[in-house]
Amino acid sequence: MKEISHHGPGLCVKFYDEFVYAGYGPYIEQYNYKSGELINRCRVFRKNKVHGISISSNGYILAYGARSAAVCSLSDISDNVSILQEERLLAEWITCGEFSADGNKVFLLTCYNKVIISDIIGTIIGVKTIKGERSILYSGSIKPFSDELVYISAGTVMGGVLVWNLYEESIVHNLKGHEGSIFYSTISDNGKYLASCSDDRSIRLWDLKTGAELTIGWGHTARIWNLKFFQDDRKIISVSEDCTCRVWDIIVDEDGKSVLLQQSNIYEVHQIKNVWGVDVNSDHMIAVTSGNDGRLKITDLIQTSRTGKETGSFSIQKIQDELDIPFEKGEIIKGFQWFSFGLIAVTSFGKILKYGDVNKKWTLELEDKRFSSFVIVSGISSKNIAIFMNNKADILLLRFDAVGNLQLSSDYNIKGLKKSTNCLVSIFDRKSIILLLESPNPRDRLIFLKIDNYNLDILQEFRFNRPDNFVTTCMEAFEDYILLGSRFSTIGIFNLKGSDVDPYLIRKLTPGDTITSVSFVEIEKKLPIFSVTNRDGYFNFITIDLKRSSCKRVHFSVLHSNKVSKGFLEGAYIDDKNQYITYGFKSSLFYMYNETNCYEIMSEPCGGAHRQWNLFPDGRGFVLVYIKASDLHYRKIREPRFPAVLKNGLHGREIRDISILKSQPYKNGYLFCTASEDTTVRLSHFDQDTGDITNYWLQRKHVSGLQRCKFINHHLMISCSAREELFLWDIDQDSSSRPYISTRATLPTSSDIPDLRIMDFDVKFLLNSDSFLLATVYSDSVIKVWSFDEATNKFALLIEGRYETCCLLNVKLESVAKQLYLITTPTDGHVVVYNITDYIPYELADNFQFLLENFNECKTLPLPNYITKFLVHQSGIKTFCTDSESLPRTIKIFTGGDDNAIAMNILKVDADSLGIISSSSSFIEDAASSTITSISLFDKNRKLMMTSVDQLVKVWDVTGDDLVPIDKRYTTIADTGSLDVVTLEDSSTLSLIGGVGISLWKLAF
Amino acid sequence: MGKSSKDKRDLYYRKAKEQGYRARSAFKLLQLNEQFHFLDDPNLKRVVDLCAAPGSWSQVLSRKLFTEDPDKENTKDKKIIAVDLQPMSPIDNVITLQADITHPKTLAKILELFGNEKADFVCSDGAPDVTGLHDLDEYVQQQLIMSALQLTTCILKTGGTFIAKIFRGRDIDLLYSQLGFLFKRVICAKPRSSRGTSLEAFIVCMDYSPPKNWFPELDVNKSVTEFFEGCMVTKDESSNDILPAWVEEDRVIAEFMSCGGLDSYDSDATYHIDDDLSSNIAKISLDPVQMPTNPPYKKALELKRSGKLTRAI
């Protein structure tokens, strides 16, 4: 058994030269932060995690974590897969480690406020403590000012920071002010300040000379874990449980008397919970953070001022002054379009203005009174075309050259609309664009104009009937079709080549109201796929068979359904790295978000969604233009100077279940899904050789912590959680770019108890069908059996009953001897068996693997009494698996319990009476030293893999009467709680093990 | 232990309210006692309850030692001392102390309160603030136990009992092995009232018998690790001049015992209000069982409520 990869919390990060060194589980990973490339991954500890790293001026690195410490040269870390021979084990937890000023000594501060001083090779030089102050510390740091002067700052659990002089072993200050445990404290390089944070969620700045509390910084909404002074001790960066990192300016007033901590920026850097590590490179002004989600994130601290050209804003007064022409009273900007040369804007009095982005000058391009009271501005930035429309269906088209000189203007009045209030434009083909004019009158038709993008001539006009309840909000052209998004979550498809005067309609595509974007993504199996976003946060990928569709029926299917975590969703696109990028508003912020890897790309405090705004592609990225307090602002969004992430990470909290889609490999590995305590389900991929994980989707449909997820066939998956949530998902793998996943059905809920949990489920399929029988077990001891019908996508309740009152943890459907058994394990340590053969409208196919319909009437029956139950474990059976294939008329049941034990139990079905004889054939009471959380059969049911909370992975041979251990390994994944196994074609086996993080193992016996 | 909706439906929560306990934890001690009967000893006189706030274990102890003693006059020599970082409202016949049990000075103070007398029973239900760093949380938890054990070795009579809350994480077998040096029997017990989904369990250490050649001596200048040096030696100690290399330490798996009986309520189950067994206690109104605590982040909560803390700037 060998660990191929490890993904889990990153506890510490450090910049050095052009590298980031990250403590990642028991490894140190070294990245080039300019290229994002992983240079090496070096194992430094056997079991412990790297909590801290220190690098000396003469090229040595010290890693410490829990009771372990190791020192080696930086090149050892770059060149080796492991430096385990350097690992030392202390008697106490190491709270902090640091090199001396000259780099020749190592200081290790333990959690009992003792400092061990050693040389580089580990010879102990001295031990220092403070008399009478030996209580436990949560945090501490070491500040070597010189070879003679070293300060220790120690954070106690009762609100005090003890500052002491190492060599004198004397207390310098006992800083009191915080409440609760001190989680971090650090001393500035210049020796002026000490900064600390505690359970009280404040940051305090202290005068290191006098010990006076200078100021308090409030802002974080949860505990703060780490602090760092940077930029010559003028700033502090903090990271917290609230997923943010924040920058604080230390503001000293002129006479140097009062000091203020002012929060100058907030970045949401990690998911769900806990940012642990932070470091800043002051030369480049970038921060690196690591979190519980396993992500290593780079944050540009001067994203909006790196070149000095990223942002700009103009008041009406400023524009007027520069143009030197008088504006009317109350004249304001009414619309704008950004081009690579700059901005074209129109005022409420019809002045069309140009702002040159190169010469930074405003000019008056022309004045057209027709566009003074009402005007809509649109355009195609890549073709340098701006379009103006008023409410009388007058349109003006302007074409510029690449540097912004007006080349051509053209105007038209379009007949047939009583009023025009909406104008949208889109590229149609290489030569032309398409313009939509819409009237507020629902009886007016929708008019499309095809316009030559060089001479601006109208090439063709199309008129369509406007459907009921259709208010256009966005437009996309694809081949000869125009797709319009509308309110009421409707899409209209207009066939420009066809004879229909009515569009094809898709109504109620997603929950929510306004469709904010429809955009073509790719062709899959000859059909186009579109991404569709809804302002209320929902988004879909749909495939439409346009050729077969008509006004009567649209042939489309939903490949993907999801929603964003919060805020309004205004649009989305796939970027050049095949990642899905969404944008919209979160309260007063405009944001862009990398949905594939779940991090924010940028945000801009623009005042909120009700502002006039637009996002323009300009060939080098995007430009956001908006009006706030009647000033015009722009913000350019460029590829980040440094990679945004060095490592993507997975879930923010514990992974409760893992399921590998085993039926077919996917891109040199497999697709798998994970169900997490963080309420999300992820669909990801692992590479079977490198163990690298690629994220595809994070599904947010569950609102409570997940219990289980499982692929039930080659494309269907089920997940369940508390609040009685159970969803059936459909996975589409036909696209070469990415898989898609959509919710296919939702299990009906039955009770008004909000915290009723669905603990587990199992299925049995109908022959050659996607219809199946589903068993669910609940925390109130209820057992239900349902049928799912693939045609209607509906669940029907067949059997309902209750075991006793205790919680049921697991369920399996097994068939032998043409009987169908439901086996469940409650928290009372029993295995309970029901025979439900006569209670379902199906019979078993000859191989017992599938069901056949036998046309019984479908109605809900009460659950029969169990036919047998037997006690196996002292308390809850946490996990079990069954095997009905190895022995005739026999079900082998393997169980793992809260009582540290695993067992093999045999259920034999008597041929004549169909009665059951049960026996426990093997019981290992000390299989682990703590709860067994997951077991799984593999190698044709000949071996069993097991995980337990004490972080052990064990493999047992189960072919005989006894369970025989064959291998045992330690896993660095804490809260080890789930596993799945897949056997490859070369008959080697891969296993994913999940908990706080995930690791991939290769097994060969 | 807030009053979430889950707690409200929790039968142990209701039962605690009904019986006047400050926390549902009381039933963990009671169910442990059902199995091991350490509180039923008529000679039980002096006990220490460490990490005791809000105080339900102290209530159980106070009832067992005083209220339920048939010989009510027999209060001579009886003593209950309860210690916690948090303040505790008074409980009859219990001396409370607000202090950090990992601080050797705290232990010195408890010894002082006992005078020269030995205790019959020491318990600790301590749990640190969980940070989310599993290894740190488990370590600190084990250190609370080691501190409790340190006091225990100074004060517990030979043959006495020590129980403590544990989290069965990755190094729990290391702790079992260390306890084996001090007690004849060590069992890991899980009361039914402790949720199956949590790693919580209790070590029940019976028949205290320290090593013959080791004499516990509290020194306020020594950490708990240093205190136990020479008692639990499992590795080569000769290396006082070099940072010791990594060794595989001794690990032992303690016997597991579930207690509380299968007829007691299942703390993982969702009960219906009309379930028979809960009907008599379902009607009890649901005020908080314990007094409101004074969290360190009170000020931060106030600022948040008044909109002064934000996630966005």
Ligand SMILES: C[S@@+](CC[C@H](N)C(=O)[O-])C[C@H]1O[C@@H](n2cnc3c(N)ncnc32)[C@H](O)[C@@H]1O
């Ligand atoms: C689960 S509660 C105890 C409940 C108690 N047994 C009862 O029944 O009411 C855990 C307690 O451990 C306390 N604690 C944690 N660390 C401590 C320390 N270092 N010293 C003293 N008490 C501590 C906490 O303040 C908390 O009140």
